[in-house]
Amino acid sequence: MITYEWLYWLAGTFFAVWALLSLREGKWSNAAFWGLLAASFFAGSHLSDFANGVLVLALVAIAGTGRVTRSDPSTTTLAERQQLSDRLGNALFVPALIVPFTAVAGTLLYNYTALAETGLFEPRRETLILFGIGVLIALGAAMVWLKPPLIAPAQEGRRLIDSIGWAAILPQMLAALGAVFALAGVGEIIGDAAGEAIPDGSIFLTVVVFALGMALFTMIMGNAFAAFPVMAAAIGIPLLVETYGGNPAVIGAVGMLAGFCGTLLTPMAANFNIVPAALLELTDQNAVIRQQIGTALPLWLCNVVIIYVGAFLLWN
Amino acid sequence: MNYWPLLGIALVVIGFALRFNPLLVVVGAAVATGLLAGLDFAAVIEALGKAFNDNRYISVTWVILPVIGLLERYGLQQRARSLIESVRGATMGKLLVIYLGFRQITAALGMKDIGGHPQAVRPLVAPMAEAAAEKSHGALPKAEREQVLAMSAATDNVGLFFGEDIFFAIASILLIQGVFESYGYPLTPLELSVWAIPTAICAFIIHGWRIQALDRRLGRVKLKPVKEPAP
Numbered sequence: 001m002i003t004y005e006w007l008y009w010l011a012g013t014f015f016a017v018w019a020l021l022s023l024r025e026g027k028w029s030n031a032a033f034w035g036l037l038a039a040s041f042f043a044g045s046h047l048s049d050f051a052n053g054v055l056v057l058a059l060v061a062i063a064g065t066g067r068v069t070r071s072d073p074s075t076t077t078l079a080e081r082q083q084l085s086d087r088l089g090n091a092l093f094v095p096a097l098i099v100p101f102t103a104v105a106g107t108l109l110y111n112y113t114a115l116a117e118t119g120l121f122e123p124r125r126e127t128l129i130l131f132g133i134g135v136l137i138a139l140g141a142a143m144v145w146l147k148p149p150l151i152a153p154a155q156e157g158r159r160l161i162d163s164i165g166w167a168a169i170l171p172q173m174l175a176a177l178g179a180v181f182a183l184a185g186v187g188e189i190i191g192d193a194a195g196e197a198i199p200d201g202s203i204f205l206t207v208v209v210f211a212l213g214m215a216l217f218t219m220i221m222g223n224a225f226a227a228f229p230v231m232a233a234a235i236g237i238p239l240l241v242e243t244y245g246g247n248p249a250v251i252g253a254v255g256m257l258a259g260f261c262g263t264l265l266t267p268m269a270a271n272f273n274i275v276p277a278a279l280l281e282l283t284d285q286n287a288v289i290r291q292q293i294g295t296a297l298p299l300w301l302c303n304v305v306i307i308y309v310g311a312f313l314l315w316n
Numbered sequence: 317m318n319y320w321p322l323l324g325i326a327l328v329v330i331g332f333a334l335r336f337n338p339l340l341v342v343v344g345a346a347v348a349t350g351l352l353a354g355l356d357f358a359a360v361i362e363a364l365g366k367a368f369n370d371n372r373y374i375s376v377t378w379v380i381l382p383v384i385g386l387l388e389r390y391g392l393q394q395r396a397r398s399l400i401e402s403v404r405g406a407t408m409g410k411l412l413v414i415y416l417g418f419r420q421i422t423a424a425l426g427m428k429d430i431g432g433h434p435q436a437v438r439p440l441v442a443p444m445a446e447a448a449a450e451k452s453h454g455a456l457p458k459a460e461r462e463q464v465l466a467m468s469a470a471t472d473n474v475g476l477f478f479g480e481d482i483f484f485a486i487a488s489i490l491l492i493q494g495v496f497e498s499y500g501y502p503l504t505p506l507e508l509s510v511w512a513i514p515t516a517i518c519a520f521i522i523h524g525w526r527i528q529a530l531d532r533r534l535g536r537v538k539l540k541p542v543k544e545p546a547p
Contacts, residue, residue, distance in 0.1 A: 056343070254512075
């Protein structure tokens with residue numbers, strides 16, 4: 001059975017190659033950073049929690065002091081790229097589309113045919129595993145078709161990963177912060193405080209506090225999944241559903257979406273908001289959030305109205 | 317109740333606001349929160365290490381970079397630009413609104429892995445949006461160029477977030493179902509996912525309008541302040 005462990009070996013190999021290439025160029029900090037990450041992928045499952053924790057501290061010590069810097073491996077010039085693009089035409093899109101196609105079509109094929117019974121993939125892990133397989137197919141196809149120097153994909157990948165730098169592990173680090181928050185009981189504290197902030201007797205204001213709590217707590221945690229169980233337990237179920245008799249399906253579904261509006265507003269949702277700013281090489285790390293504010297705020301209001309109308313006015 | 321662990325949240329907010337390195341902020345907040353909740357230092361480090369290790373799958377997606385980098389070496393971004401330049405009447409507004417709808421519909425059908433920042437926005441959507449904007453408004457100053465690129469990324473996010481919940485077999489729907497079930501309210505995924513549709517429509521209208529507004533704003537003639545001639 002193919003498990004996540006296989007993917008960790010694949011990713012570990014890529015990061016190890018990037019570490020070696022950095023080392024060859026004398027970029028010691030980059031080499032140490034990507035090397036440690038490779039070690040985490042290779043050995044993380046066998047290390048103690050404490051050893052993994054020390055590894056995290058080491059990664060942060062290197063990157064947190066700004067030592068992971070951009071690199072400039074030799075590549076084609078802009079003029080050459082324009083020429084190549086004219087010569088190769090739209091076929092250039094094909095390898096890029098192999099990856100999502102493999103992930104999506106593969107997942108559908110696997111889940112809706114007898115293939116699932118073969119147990120080829122670890123249950124519920126098939127999409128990411130197929131994504132990894134798609135990368136290998138796309139890489140193979142591009143190598144055969146374009147015949148670049150063998151080292152080219154590694155160097156081009158290194159250029160991109162170095163331009164992303166520390167942001168590359170921020171999403172994973174924030175997930176770890178969420179776990180520490182959960183351990184420290186931050187969720188219960190917030191739920192408790194939100195429960196006390198409710199004005200008595202007003203359904204509409206209770207809906208507002210519920211939706212506001214979802215958005216704010218999502219902003220703090222970086223994703224709505226951590227916020228939802230807390231706000232549902234503090235306000236959604238005891239007050240909106242039980243006391244005021246609202247429609248549970250609307251309160252649940254649209255409450256989650258009010259949380260998603262918070263995701264658009266927070267640097268804690270690094271995967272969606274900070275990493276793209278790095279990927280697009282924007283000067284302002286919060287540029288993506290800035291473009292999202294004007295959408296998130298009115299949309300949050302829409303969610304309040306949808307809950308109030310759908311769960312109460314139409315339901316009762 | 318011990319409210320001290322909330323200080324960790326305050327640290328995160330202050331750290332991000334003062335633009336300290338986010339990794340330092342996050343680890344500092346984690347350690348502070350754990351200690352204030354009465355855990356000892358080693359237990360906090362263990363929790364951090366375990367959670368980091370359990371979430372390695374998040375960082376696996378970077379294996380796509382050699383594919384994207386290799387194709388960029390052969391002119392993928394330039395290709396994306398020429399494709400848009402060859403479409404008559406293509407504007408940034410139309411392009412991103414179409415992408416928004418496409419992303420919402422594919423996500424609603426469960427295909428949320430079509431799109432995404434490393435695989436679609438950087439190599440394809442952002443260069444196309446930039447090319448389309450330049451086609452209508454001429455070369456863009458740096459600040460406006462970055463607005464267009466950031467709007468491309470924002471459009472991918474909005475399309476994904478407010479499309480995916482219409483698909484019933486998605487993690488967030490299953491989470492809602494699980495939470496309500498544990499309190500004695502059995503709901504079916506389909507009951508929940510239909511209620512994602514009104515918000516999806518609002519998201520399309522609001523964000524679509526904002527994309528068009530950005531396109532119009534770029535087109536406005538910028539009047540430079542003219543200095544009064546000295547008398």
